[in-house]
Amino acid sequence: MNKIKLAEDKKTNATVTEQPMSKIPITRPVFGGEEQLAIEEVLKSGWVVQGPKVQRFENMVAKFVGCRHAIATTSCTAALHLSLLAAGVSPGDEVLLPSFTFIATANAVEYTGAKPVFIDIDLKTFNIDPVKIREYLESLPRNNPTWPKVLLPVALFGLCADMAALNALAREFGLVVIEDAACALGAVRDGHPAGTEGLAGNLSFHPRKAVTTGEGGMVTTNDDTLAAEIRQLRDHGAAKTDLERHLRQGGSLLPEYFHLGYNYRMTDIQGAIGTAQMNRVEDILRGRHEVAERYNRLLVDIPELTIPYVPDKYYHAYQSYVCLFRTDPAWFEDGSEILPEILANKNRERNRLMAALEENGIAVRQGTHAVHTLAYYRQKYGLDDFDYPRSFIADRLSITLPLYYGMTDDEQIRVVTVINKILAD
Numbered sequence: 001m002n003k004i005k006l007a008e009d010k011k012t013n014a015t016v017t018e019q020p021m022s023k024i025p026i027t028r029p030v031f032g033g034e035e036q037l038a039i040e041e042v043l044k045s046g047w048v049v050q051g052p053k054v055q056r057f058e059n060m061v062a063k064f065v066g067c068r069h070a071i072a073t074t075s076c077t078a079a080l081h082l083s084l085l086a087a088g089v090s091p092g093d094e095v096l097l098p099s100f101t102f103i104a105t106a107n108a109v110e111y112t113g114a115k116p117v118f119i120d121i122d123l124k125t126f127n128i129d130p131v132k133i134r135e136y137l138e139s140l141p142r143n144n145p146t147w148p149k150v151l152l153p154v155a156l157f158g159l160c161a162d163m164a165a166l167n168a169l170a171r172e173f174g175l176v177v178i179e180d181a182a183c184a185l186g187a188v189r190d191g192h193p194a195g196t197e198g199l200a201g202n203l204s205f206h207p208r209k210a211v212t213t214g215e216g217g218m219v220t221t222n223d224d225t226l227a228a229e230i231r232q233l234r235d236h237g238a239a240k241t242d243l244e245r246h247l248r249q250g251g252s253l254l255p256e257y258f259h260l261g262y263n264y265r266m267t268d269i270q271g272a273i274g275t276a277q278m279n280r281v282e283d284i285l286r287g288r289h290e291v292a293e294r295y296n297r298l299l300v301d302i303p304e305l306t307i308p309y310v311p312d313k314y315y316h317a318y319q320s321y322v323c324l325f326r327t328d329p330a331w332f333e334d335g336s337e338i339l340p341e342i343l344a345n346k347n348r349e350r351n352r353l354m355a356a357l358e359e360n361g362i363a364v365r366q367g368t369h370a371v372h373t374l375a376y377y378r379q380k381y382g383l384d385d386f387d388y389p390r391s392f393i394a395d396r397l398s399i400t401l402p403l404y405y406g407m408t409d410d411e412q413i414r415v416v417t418v419i420n421k422i423l424a425d
């Protein structure tokens with residue numbers, strides 16, 4: 001059990017009050033009686049896979065996001081895989097994606113046999129840098145046999161990427177845009193919800209996300225043909241869904257299979273949890289936003305931490321509250337010199353801060369990883385840490401603070417008090 005020294009006896013210098021501290025988790029799902037009831041209904045109904053509850057969950061997400069189709073899958077990784085396949089990505093193609101993201105973004109590209117081409121981020125937003133995309137595209141011969149097919153931006157930590165600039169680039173260079181909006185349910189850019197600005201968006205319902213079904217994902221799209229293909233691909237390639245078969249006459253006949261599909265079907269147990277979660281999505285998102293804004297106020301005077309940046313006209317969904325630790329202001333500028341030993345020193349200090357917070361019962365994490373530094377990608381594509389310097393800085397100096405719906409003032413003050421104390425030592 002974690003303990004914290006609360007006071008010391010001035011005369012003897014002995015610890016006089018050592019009390020167990022409750023842990024502050026990195027996040028906490030919002031589950032209650034509604035989810036339990038919804039699960040019970042499914043169990044009683046006996047329809048437990050990709051049935052009416054999944055359909056209802058899909059309809060609720062489509063309405064909330066503002067798109068024509070939402071197609072549930074087992075995870076966002078599966079959703080990304082299917083979106084890429086349905087967009088025509090095949091072995092030998094190139095897909096452009098940020099080098100600072102969860103590994104699943106790149107893995108989904110690998111599953112298709114295409115090559116993930118990493119692009120560095122803008123350190124302010126943690127999102128893919130349109131300037132770097134242009135540099136890469138302009139460095140290619142126009143008759144390149146493997147002209148990149150897809151641009152796969154990520155709305156990292158719940159902040160939309162600069163989709164206006166990215167869509168303009170996509171039009172200029174003939175790319176299809178698929179959004180990884182795993183973290184971004186509820187995020188908005190200039191009136192456009194995350195997941196609606198590309199051919200398809202992809203959401204995650206993993207427990208680190210605001211709305212969770214345990215595991216789960218969803219493709220969002222306005223494209224009828226793409227939606228129809230993804231519905232088949234997630235269900236072994238079946239040309240008709242179980243719902244279509246069983247709710248109409250002739251359900252005993254098996255459908256035709258035109259594609260090599262997968263089993264990426266969501267269960268109705270997850271779908272039911274999702275419907276209960278979506279009933280209070282606005283409340284969950286508002287609650288998380290309030291916690292983030294309170295952090296903004298509490299942390300603004302700590303010079304060692306750079307708090308999340310929110311560009312004008314963006315609404316941050318704060319799937320994670322990610323700060324940068326002791327980053328050099330010059331490092332935000334492209335082309336600035338980054339001395340490896342200075343970054344390594346700062347990284348050691350960041351790790352000490354994270355370890356001290358953990359010792360005090362406060363869960364923290366680095367933001368996410370620079371995927372090009374992870375062994376599989378580094379070795380397969382011969383990459384170096386400093387190939388994407390801003391992603392490498394973000395990997396080494398980011399720190400995610402606990403954030404969840406219902407986090408109390410006292411808990412947040414405890415986080416900030418411990419940070420201040422550690423930094424003062």
Ligand SMILES: Cc1ncc(COP(=O)(O)O)c(C=O)c1O
Nearest residue numbers: 075076077102104105182204206
């Ligand atoms: C940016 C990003 N993309 C993709 C994923 C994969 O989501 P899932 O766990 O639902 O497969 C995650 C999950 O954390 C993520 O953060």
